[in-house]
Amino acid sequence: MSGPEHALLVRDFVNTYDMQCDIEEFGAPSDLSGWLAERGLVASGASANESDLGLAVALREGLRTAMIDRPRPELEGLLAALPVRVSLDGPRLVPLHRGVRGGLARVATAVMASAADGTWERLKACRATGCRWAFLDTSKNRSRAWCSMRMCGNRTKTRAYRERRRRDAVP
Known part of the structure; x- marks a missing residue:
């Protein structure tokens, strides 16, 4: 799916944990630093610690929650832990920090860029309980609610249909 790079970065960051399959990409600090390095957010060889990992996971889950239930003051607190400064070059x-904290601050600046260009409102997490996969809603009316109509949307609609039929069948 296409979209601005900064919005796709935020989406991909949130999707580092797949709730449905219980797959965690940030199982160890080295996984976090590797993920950031692969995306050019930190220099190769940057080293994360447990504190960085805890902040990254909290930021990720704060972003996921904010994609479902806007606004989230907790997210602003997490973003405050990743200070940035304005550069007139641009x-x-x-980011004020280098290394992994600086890489996480670059994710924070991607959130800000998404808010500035309007894509933040299009970044959503799937409404299906147990999924919560992040996606960029590119629908014209911004009404998409599921990561995939074929999977989560179909399951949700089928479940609702069966529930209505069950209720209607009860005398």
Whole structure:
């Protein structure tokens, strides 16, 4: 799916944990630093610690929650832990820290860029309980609710249909 790079970065960051399959991409600090390095957010060889990992997971889950239930003051607190400064070269926001914290701050600047260009409102998490996969809603009217109509949307609609039939069948 296409979209602005910063919005896709936020989506991919949130999707580092697959709730449905219980697959965690950030199982260890080295997984976090590797993920950030693969995306050019930190220099190769950057080293994360347990504190960085805890912040990354909290940020990820805060973003996921905010994609479902806007606004979230908890998310603002997490973003405050990743300070940036304004650079007139661009202009752009530049992380104050280097290394993994700086890489996480780059994710935070991607959130800000998404808010600035309107894609933040299109970043959503699947409404299906147990899924919560992040996606960029590119529908014209911004009404998409599921990561995939074929999977989660179909399951949700089928479940609702069966429930209505069951209720109607009860005398």
